[in-house]
Amino acid sequence: MTSAHDHADENAEPVADDVHENSWSANLELPEHADDRDLLVEEAITAVERTASGYHVNLVTHEAHGHPSDSLYDELEAAFEDVEYEHVDQCGCGGHVVRVQV
Template identity: 65%
Template sequence: MRNSSADPDIEPVTRREHDVSWSANLEKPRHAADRDLVVSQAEDAVEATAAGTHVNLVTHGDHGRPENYLWDELEAAFEGIDLEYVDRCGCGGHVTRVHVSE
């Protein structure tokens, strides 16, 4: 599994493999301050998602729509994923659904 941060004060977005669809919260205050952390932890989340399922990446609204900074990074890092913009959250964040192919 990728290591999104060498900083022991930053809690990882996932601690296990996910064999069902799930959501990763990438909209905490530390995510608002660090777009690279958002990208890194999004990659961690996709890597931890089992084939045939999906992960909803909930990203901080301060960075704008994830298609503009996250999608190219994920497509470069992974084969066999499909990206879908779901909606804007009531809290201001954005939801990208990443389907992991079997």
């Protein structure tokens, strides 16, 4: 698997550089995420990988990808065996929040 740093969009800022030893939110609703589902998935996986055990990350996704059950759940299940996730809410802007407990 390639990391978000290896992705074709070299101008995209990484969603996380360090491991978060607290609960946090990953902003995956920028214009580059709207245009690139692979980037959305890669950075969502990176965000979960960089969340310490016992904490959660809120993945805030762009409205362009619809409900996360259509665009993200399968990839989370394939990448991780030991995380739980749930759809928290749809944002007023149309995006969605998925809480992933590590």
